Amino acid sequence: MKTHRLRAATPSSGARACLRACPQPFFTVLLPLAAALAALSAPSPSYAQAAPATAAQSESARVYAIAPGPLNDALAAFARQAGISLGYSSSQLSGARSAGLNGQYGVEDGLRALLAGTGYRAVNVDGGIRVEAEPPSATSTLAPVLVTGAYHAQTEGTQSYGSSMATIGKTEQALKDIPQSVTVVTRKRLDDQNLSTISEVLENTTGVTISEVADGGRNFYSRGFKITNIQYDGVPLSRSFYAVGNSFTGSTAYLDRVEVFRGAQGLFEGAGQPGGSVNLVRKRPTAETQVLMEARAGSWDHVGGMLDAGGALNADGSLRARAVLDLDSKGSSIDVVKERNTNLYFALDYDLSPSTTVGAGVLVSRLRSTPFFGGLPRYSDGSSLGLKRSTFLGADWNQWDRDETQVFADLTHRFNGDWRVNVAATYVKETSLTSALDATGAVDPVTLMRPMRNAWNYDKSAEHIGFDANVNGRFTVLGMAQDLTVGVSMSRLTSKDRIEYASNYLPLDVFHPNPHVPKPDSFPDSQRTSRYEPHVQKGIYAQLRSSLTEDLTLVSGGRFSWFESRYTTQAATWDDVSTAKASAEFTPMVGLVYALTPQWSAYASYADIFEPQTATTLDGSILKPIVGANYEVGVKGELMDGKLNTSFALYRIDQKNRAVQDYEAGPVCNGGYCSRAAGKVRSQGFEAEMSGELMRGLQVAAGYTFNSNKYLSDPDREGQTFSEETPRHLLRLWSEYRLPGQLNRLSVGAGVNWQSALTNSISKVRRPSYSVWNARVAYDVTSNWTAALNVNNLFDKVYYEYPGYVENRNNYGAPRSVTLTLRGRF
Template structure:
């Protein structure tokens, strides 16, 4: 039998008992502190601003040795026949990437669409990214509602993995954009250690993070870890204020020499005052383009957006003498939002700044509350086997998830359907009276179930040639009501088999070429004019490329070409669903094609020099040759690097740049017809430096948007500006 090489990083995922677990872990850490302190003193080493002590130069690498993302088989990146980016803990620390959204914004081939101060959608290869997973436990996202998935704090994650293209073998629903997997930190130290950091930055940003871990038994077979943090900051947007706090606790136990159990708890909470709902008007009523100061805020002073999320998780790993292993992962998640918001609709007069109330232009309010509950379990086995004199690998598994979504709605009560007069947009300052609100009523409820069976094998056809074959059967069903009609219940049910095939040929010890194919099956959260779910998007995804690997995977490179063909793609009809309160109706279109090329170089050029450099170029069009999502850049380049000075090893310097080409969006400007708003290509440059004052104490400075580039982060009937120049200074201490 062929053994699979396991690392401690594989000991992931978790179940727990209630929220008290994290507190219990923290209490349990300290009785072991004195005993472990002597051991920790012997292990003191240089810290490079991460939560974990750095033992050698490889711990500072931007690359990772192995990953299971894409196939659930433990492989080096070179052996995965798809485009994969893994953002390491060190990279996140260097760039101060404190949210999942900030990580994606700096990931090759991914672009952002910041709808307002609260919501950011991400796209890859021209399509919306809806596949987010927590240690391969996927969540179904509906971009109509804001649960803050991309705002999650990265302090609790060891790395974030992004597979570009369709990943139906992993997620069941093969969205052809990307699959984003968050891998949590675990209690992997048998000695007491920890770190504390404090950050101050632009707009009075204050951030504090504490990370502690220790053995909970004398042998160290049971270990605990707690990570907690708090952040408070204003924004470049006037009157906009944010607060968040989080606590994460995990216990990792070596039950036997071959059995590992992990249980954990994750709670995050955020509050935002005066958030925008959309942005400022992008055009005047005469069709000309507006230009407001970057800090202009269209929100009223009484608006807010609050969210909280709780995740309880567990996994059990059993390793066998023949090299096989079995894993069971479970997760229960509850996420809530409470948002009292206001947006300004329409195009003001250029001379006066006034809206035409007779055309129902002005301010509209909405008070929405939502709850998303998810229960999921995933179980699989993997290992090696002999066939025809060669050694191969096999993975078999199944999963089940149930996601329940509930949304309640209230709206302003007056004689004009909730329309409020903001006066001249030039004089607007948020001083708008809080209206009288209707009683809350059920707006939408749905229950989404997904059942899957999957398998994959890696066949060694010859010493330089490997074939990965796999398939996933998915049954997807939904039960839901019509908007604001709780008694009109409908159901949808779809099933599909998603095949997967990838061929890898090793040219030599450094280079390999690959090709892969998978089908697309993506149920949509969008509905047609009759409020029925749009049929799932289907299609095919092809990819081919070349990959390089140097210095035992410390430096990797990839170059790929891809083609994506889709039918039943949901596009807006420009009309609303009757009785839905303004919900947009969608329709399906066939013949959508995205094709392009991507590259990435990532890792250690030398022991002192780390670099990530990637780029993407694609064209996405429907069957009539119209651009799909033209508000997203067709060409983008992203670079970030760090260099530790040999003559002064305590000092590290670095920086990076993000460039994208021109984007555009066609807008219906009423009597003036369709107008086009554009954003020229632009570059944002960032810098950072870190100085290791002592073995345990380091300071770091980050300067973002060095040249204060002004640009749109969103194009549409309203506009949203990107962040201007800003800085942060942080200090970290490890022990």
């Protein structure tokens, strides 16, 4: 069963930005191609269907322009234009065609006309609409589906942990038709697990691990490589260069889902690392009026609330709005630490015509906190100090003020039932002001002294601009379906960071820390300013999905990228400039998908991605880019009438051309060694994943990852582990069961996150394997209100999140905590 909701993307001021910044050949190729394809695919006037003279011109009547074609596509177009959702089985409708629909109709009359002569009918069930075979040919009963909005892959309202579709590849595609690994974290799972920040989502996602940097930011890894690109509704931005500002503290209240792609995503993103990418998909306005409310309270003085309201603003529903306000305040298991988060989101969608929809929105996020950065030290022999998990080694004047503003706009124009163009742009501005005291230095086991406190100020700001425009559509060659996507993209980052330190500011007794210490009047030890001016990449890409036979599909594509980056650092006694550049760098992708049965597919794929370098060779030239290649084979299943997704993948990533020191040339580069592009690393393993309804009433999201990685070629580290942040074994599991019969109002949930041991090769600190169990009990108080109690770290496991150093960066995982949530939907 699939619920079809087609999204309407929109234009923006970013279009003008790209006209200035993108190479002109991009538009000279894209726009004429869009016009030509539209002309070739336009329906013949003889097939146009006139509107009947019916009295069904109700307040909900709209003008439709749906071309003749496959019934699947016609229904998707109708759902999109009507602002409703339809439940039906895509496999059941395979091969059926519709004569299309032109004119003004109400929903019921429109569906009746669209389905005329197809052998199918629309049925109202429990307030939803499903499409089923007309009697007597009906062979099965389809479960009713009701989802607000008009977007295919939208998960809000589905009440499922599984989504059969994803949009991280520019178009809506079934997961089993994508020859790479993709996880979709749905809105229901975000709510059930109380995954309130993007960081919490990734920490509970198959194959993703974290590492905290000393200044509070977080890095995320997939398949042993850092995730460097973040997409916002499919528009990629490079945000890994801004660790503090990009610590993923942002709320998930405005998101419909999070899509996590594992492997090399060079085709649609350009430069980056081959581990994966994340697509944050925002909630969009709904045609139906709805109000969502949430109140929460929990451990450590945690209180918060959310209000989410949306619906049509005019009689015909062509103008729709949505607003989300989320407020949250909480303390911490760590003494003194606290934070307040405010997130305000507003979005509009407007149908300029039955074929054209524009949208725009803004998100404002504000964090005010008293943080603890740097973590705890250890004894000099590497053993744990055994400190309480509440130990705070900072000062009561520690401060972190983070502000982020996102503005986005997009446009979708549907030439007909087969072809459309999408244009989207995103702008992100963020500032991060930090004043903090932390601790560093191993503790002498005899004297119990030596750690010192360091004070520092960070003043960081950045602006990101992303733009993407693409044309996608369907045509046939020798009777076989072909799906083509052609597009251009651009991203630009500028930043300014000012950092100052006061090292060894005060001595510290870690066993009796005092947070009430004075703030330094000056920071004499280190002051420097760094800038990206700018960090830019542009690209043109294409992907073709070709049906070679009824069961075999070839997916092929490629991207040409232009990249330029200049990073400068200015200190009191020194300065430095690092530059990187790539011109027309080509990143290919090719895959085969074979339909074993209507429910199972097997696939194989190759994709790569490049990463420019700043190191120089003996002759002074910059090293050629690092290339990361992902090889993958696997099987995917869409079971239980489409309600359950399963996958198993074997993968290998080879990353070559990495900079290594050129010992043969000697220390002739400013007193140090030059570099050679001769390093190579390999990461390989397998993943197994399941998401959706495993049996009636039981929702599950489970993923297991095995990974082995090492240096294949490196004069200093050959044979050693490459990614010390990546465990060999990683399990993510969460499930919820709704009791049957008279206990149907009650549901229970439970899950575990487990990972194997890790060792820091520098400090030799070993973090043992650990598992953390979580649980939930929920009760539907009424048909509109649900109360839930979540317990995290159910058995109060004491553990370190990852192996740190003897000097610092040893962070306890959070102790047991409880959160009571009351949610209402109207």
